[in-house]
Amino acid sequence: MTSLKRKVDFATLFRKGRWISPRDSNVRIRGLKWDQFQTAIAIPKKVGNAVRRNKARRQVREILRHLELTLFIRGRFVLILNKDFVKNEFAEKRRELREIFQNFMARQNRGVSH
Numbered sequence: 001m002t003s004l005k006r007k008v009d010f011a012t013l014f015r016k017g018r019w020i021s022p023r024d025s026n027v028r029i030r031g032l033k034w035d036q037f038q039t040a041i042a043i044p045k046k047v048g049n050a051v052r053r054n055k056a057r058r059q060v061r062e063i064l065r066h067l068e069l070t071l072f073i074r075g076r077f078v079l080i081l082n083k084d085f086v087k088n089e090f091a092e093k094r095r096e097l098r099e100i101f102q103n104f105m106a107r108q109n110r111g112v113s114h
Helices: 007-016 050-071 083-087 090-110
Strands: 027-032 037-042 075-081
Touching (some): 027 090, 037 050, 050 083, 050 090
Parallel strands (some): 037 075
């Protein structure tokens, strides 16, 4: 898993990518098919202080490392986390992200374009 860093990568993702998270989810994900797994994690400042935001980022990166190996995820993603997601316990965060990425991979395998 690598991080999205270049401005052109973000521009492409937001121009061509699709929102893939369920409406009732506490995380929004913009996804685009790609041959690698690349992510960026965004947490608004109003969610909490830097300590809380950094802890949430570390937890999400750990969850994504595990999901990449178990679900063979490929694509470019920007995850936008909200306050309710950050407040959740680690197990709930893992469950929610697993569900979202399983749905994405299922659609990708069926040939539905993103």
